[in-house]
Amino acid sequence: MYRYDEFDAAFVHQRVEQFRDQVARRLNGSLSEDEFRPLRLMNGLYLQLHAYMLRVAIPYGTLSSRQLRALAEIARRYDKGYGHFTTRQNIQFNWPALADIPDILLALANVEMHAIQTSGNCIRNVTADAFAGAAADEIEDPRVTCEIIRQWSTLHPEFSFLPRKFKIAVTGAPTDRAAVAVHDIGLKIVRNDAGEVGFEVAVGGGQGRTPMIAKVVRSFLPRRYLLSYLEAVLRVYNQLGRRDNLYKARIKILVHEVGTETLTQMIEDEWALIKDGPVELPAGEQERIGRYFAPPPFANLPAEAPGYEAERRRNEAFAAWTRTNVEAHWQQGYAIVTLSLKPAGGVPGDATAEQMDAIADLADRYSFSEIRVSHHQNLILAHVPRADLPDLWRALVALGLATANIGRVSDIIACPGLDFCSLANARSIPVAQRLSERFRDLDRAHDIGELRLNISGCINACGHHHVGHIGILGVDKKGEEFYQITLGGSSAEDAALGALVGPAFAADQVVDAVETIIETYRTHRRNGERFLDTYRRVGLAPFKESLYATA
Incomplete structure (x- = not known):
């Protein structure tokens, strides 16, 4: 995995000391909360319902055992004894005291970690296939690309104050385990007909209140042009992205408003100005970074065990x-x-x-x-x-880490919801807990088969409900928590957005509603079909009829 060089180490430690001074000024009243807010967000520190929350970057989802032990010690010493791993391959600490944040950041810096660009209108933590460097179907390890993007994007002066946050994901295999289709830029490592390795580039994916699947703007980008092409995309977005309306500021709205063909031409025109220029990697840099991700010293093991x-x-x-x-x-x-x-x-x-x-x-x-x-x-x-x-x-x-439920109904994605988040309308965690209890019988879960169930506590969709095979969205109705249900979403290579079933369910009804959906699927499935396959074959109508038959 990548190791900090002298520049990395000095830069991260300097940032810690800068923020230590800023925290001291906030605590002594020299800075108001309004003045402090942009400074803390630059360091991954949010103010949630009950306490501060610190979001720590885990670049492309890779940790060393030393780093994980440091996270454990932070949880033990500065939080309530746990951490929360997120859909951005980060970790969040939900209860740190403001006075302790500089010491936490120093502890992170000492193990080559930080919280920079985990918040704000910048390029966030670049994510990747969690099986990178190991998957049998992989063309190339995507973490090398992610690390190149991380170094290029960190404090990039042109892209530190974008119209809105910006997320990039990279997958190195035909099987998409990085959800690239719902990112602002999704990169798939591919081979062209000549056997050369490059990227399929998709732009404008995202979830939130206006979910969209990314549109392919280049089917093959030669690897040497990665950074100049990304820079062209970001320049177009930075120039034309909406800054007057928070809800229309993401690049997906720009793609929708100008059209894929027009946006593609804008990117190509911008790219023509900088292609083969100084933004490209220096000779040998790809190989230098790639060496950090060389395979470990595998033993020569027999095929059978x-x-x-x-x-x-x-x-x-x-x-x-x-x-x-x-x-x-x-x-x-x-x-x-x-x-x-x-x-x-x-x-x-x-x-x-x-x-x-x-x-x-x-x-x-x-x-x-x-x-x-x-x-x-x-x-x-x-x-x-x-x-x-x-x-x-x-x-x-x-x-307690061997539950045999990966990819099954109780392998639930859930955001922190109203238990922690000041943006949430409803609780996610209790619903997830009740659902996992309802479907705790693993024999039944295995009979149901592959099923992705995702829950968000608000329209911001941090729980990825739009792309769940079954998606649940918490909404507020006159001070009461209700839950809308969508069906048919996917974040994989067959990416799709779920369709709304109908009226929302009360908090005490939503688990039974999921049960009804699953039993309807079992009634209609053929030859061991996955839930998603059955849904795509029979459509929404049978599920809607079952859910609202007694309404």
Whole structure:
């Protein structure tokens, strides 16, 4: 993984000391909250309903065991003993005291982490496929591209005050595990007919109150032109993006208003002015950064692991876990393992300090001291010898991290909602907890099959409800919490936005409504279809009829 050079280290530590002075002035009254607000947001510090919240960047979702232990210590010393992993592959601490924030940032800087550009109208944390460098279907490790973008975009003087926040995601495989279609810029690493590696570039995706799927503006961009093309996109957006209306400020609105063809031509015209110019990477820089992401020293393992196969035959709980939480690795004898942060009744994405410390130990033992964060709010050990899977599983069971539900109904994405967020209209966490309790029977969950259920507490869609196979949106009706339901969304390579079923459900009805949807699917599915396949075949009508039959 990438390591800070002298410039990185000096820059991040200088930022800590700058913010230490700003916090001191806020505490002694020299700065008002209005004056302090832009300064704290530049350092990832939000003021939520009950306390400050610090959002820490985890670039492209990759952590070392040392960094995870530092996060555990921050949770233990400065928060309430846990952290919350987000759909942006970040971690949030919900209860830090303002006076402690500089010390937290220093602790982060000491392990090559920071909170810069996790807020504000700038290019946010660049996200990637959490299986990067390990997936069997990967063309190229997308983290190299992400790191190049991170270095280019951090405090870029032209793009530090954009019309609105800006999000970029990169996937290196045909299977989209990075949700690129719902980002301001989505990059897919592809090969052209000549076998050259480059990018498919899509622009204008996003969720929120006006959800849109990104439009492809270039089907193949040669790798050497990555930064100049991104710069052209950002320049067009910076010039033409709406600054007079917060709700129309994202680039997706610009794409919608001018049209994909016109926007594409604007980008191409801008690109022509800077192509082959100084913005491109210096010779050898791609290779230099790429060396940080060289494969770990894999052992020469056999294709078969007899102990693993024997354990699968005699232990159904272990076998069920391997079917959902274990994926193929490109390296013979290894596997990718997802650690579920979604136990029955738990808060999606939360991990205790003790769990983080233990996961760091497991990463040291089984996965080259490396951990990944997925946009589905789970953690991943990307390089586990298949022979070690039984021992790893037993350790995860003891930690409450072995729920065999990845990609199943209880693997719920949920934002913090009204329990924490000042923007929320309704609670997300209690609904997620009740749903995970309702569907805690894993035999039933496995029978239901692949199903993505996402919950947002407001229209800002931090819970990605628009792209859930089943999406739930909390709304306020005269001071009461209600929940709208959408069906048919997807954030994968078949990206789609969900369709609204009908009138919202009260808080005490929404779990039963999801039950009705799932039973309707089971009634109509054919030959083991996924929920999404059945929905696309039969349409909305059967689900709507079941939900409102007694209304």
